[in-house]
Amino acid sequence: MPKRARRNHSSEQEAALLKCNHVEKIPVSDLCNKQKLQPSLFYTWQRQLFENASAVFDGSKTGVSAREQELQARIAQLEAKLAKKDAVNADISEEYVKLQKELGEP
Structure with a gap:
């Protein structure tokens, strides 16, 4: 068997x-x-x-369990990554607005 x-x-x-x-x-x-x-x-x-x-x-x-600590660390990491992307987007948007003004586009 x-x-x-x-x-x-x-x-x-x-x-x-x-x-x-x-x-x-x-x-x-x-x-x-x-x-x-x-x-x-x-x-x-x-x-x-x-x-x-x-x-x-x-x-x-x-x-707080080990799993919860792991998830909190992951959340902090993703929030930091999102903040960095937001900063890059703000910079790009600012440059875009400047270029539109320079070129006289509405």
């Missing part, structure tokens, strides 16, 4: 399954059977959740 290919679950899927168990009180066995998931994997996710839960309550209170 050939081995099944590994399935990768997104962090959103993992969180949703953990929430079903902890908030909605759906038994682990029912969740795992429905999702065709090994209970050991579910408990690994649960352990990771509780090991990293302290980050939510740490003293920094920034609440």
Whole structure:
């Protein structure tokens, strides 16, 4: 019998399954059977959740994930690029108006 290919679950899927168990009180066995998931994997996710839960309550209170920081950096980069393009457009428009005046065009 050939081995099944590994399935990768997104962090959103993992969180949703953990929430079903902890908030909605759906038994682990029912969740795992429905999702065709090994209970050991579910408990690994649960352990990771509780090991990293302290980050939510740490003293920094920034609440900014690495992904959010990455996106904020990208936004800043794109805004800087846009500002540079705006400056170039303003310069070109100014030169165009000067040329129109010199050539006597309306």
